Amino acid sequence: DTAVSQTPKYLVTQMGNDKSIKCEQNLGHDTMYWYKQDSKKFLKIMFSYNNKELIINETVPNRFSPKSPDKAHLNLHINSLELGDSAVYFCASSGGLAGMGNYEQYFGPGTRLTVT
Amino acid sequence: EDKVVQSPLSLVVHEGDTVTLNCSYEVTNFRSLLWYKQEKKAPTFLFMLTSSGIEKKSGRLSSILDKKELSSILNITATQTGDSAIYLCAVDPTSGTYKYIFGTGTRLKVLA
Numbered sequence: 001d002t003a004v005s006q007t008p009k010y011l012v013t014q015m016g017n018d019k020s021i022k023c024e025q026n027l028g029h030d031t032m033y034w035y036k037q038d039s040k041k042f043l044k045i046m047f048s049y050n051n052k053e054l055i056i057n058e059t060v061p062n063r064f065s066p067k068s069p070d071k072a073h074l075n076l077h078i079n080s081l082e083l084g085d086s087a088v089y090f091c092a093s094s095g096g097l098a099g100m101g102n103y104e105q106y107f108g109p110g111t112r113l114t115v116t
Numbered sequence: 117e118d119k120v121v122q123s124p125l126s127l128v129v130h131e132g133d134t135v136t137l138n139c140s141y142e143v144t145n146f147r148s149l150l151w152y153k154q155e156k157k158a159p160t161f162l163f164m165l166t167s168s169g170i171e172k173k174s175g176r177l178s179s180i181l182d183k184k185e186l187s188s189i190l191n192i193t194a195t196q197t198g199d200s201a202i203y204l205c206a207v208d209p210t211s212g213t214y215k216y217i218f219g220t221g222t223r224l225k226v227l228a
Binding site (some may be wrong): 004036040042043045048050055056090097098099100102103104105106107108109110 | 117147148150152155157158159160161164166181202204206208209210211212213214216218221223
């Protein structure tokens with residue numbers, strides 16, 4: 001059973017389109033995250049949710065909007081896609097918030113987004 | 117500003133060699149340090165370290181934390197081509213930001 005899953009794995013789209021990426025975890029975790037990994041492989045946090053509540057909202061364009069319908073799901077919607085949005089987006093989950101306990105973080109397989 | 121620095125940035129070795137990867141951190145407070153291995157896809161969890169001097173081991177991989185030196189090392193003995201990956205280090209800084217701080221990773225290539 002996949003612990004953290006994302007769909008789709010690949011997404012190729014044109015500038016200006018709107019797209020969504022879905023994430024689900026079956027680990028019973030309370031906290032979920034979205035990361036962006038650029039071409040240099042640096043992982044940058046975008047958002048985190050704890051028990052469906054938004055906790056982290058980094059300096060991300062407001063074209064990006066996360067939604068957590070329940071603790072097991074965290075989706076990412078992107079409006080008006082730009083070339084610079086091309087990257088790999090990882091969903092992750094952990095038992096709790098960083099700093100509140102010793103929690104391991106588990107990552108989904110990633111969604112490679114290419115904007116043309 | 118909280119910071120995690122990994123060295124070297126990249127490393128090429130031959131099968132059978134032993135490698136040591138470094139992770140140094142400067143954070144407000146420290147709670148834990150995590151190591152991940154990233155091959156072609158998602159980072160996979162290797163170790164979590166919270167206490168100085170206690171080695172964590174899994175097969176040919178081991179890691180230890182030195183809180184005095186604000187650093188951790190990841191050792192891989194008898195390397196194999198399957199060890200080729202990017203190794204990421206992340207720190208929980210317990211700064212009230214609720215996020216892990218990631219290093220830029222060490223890219224390891226093991227040649228047959």
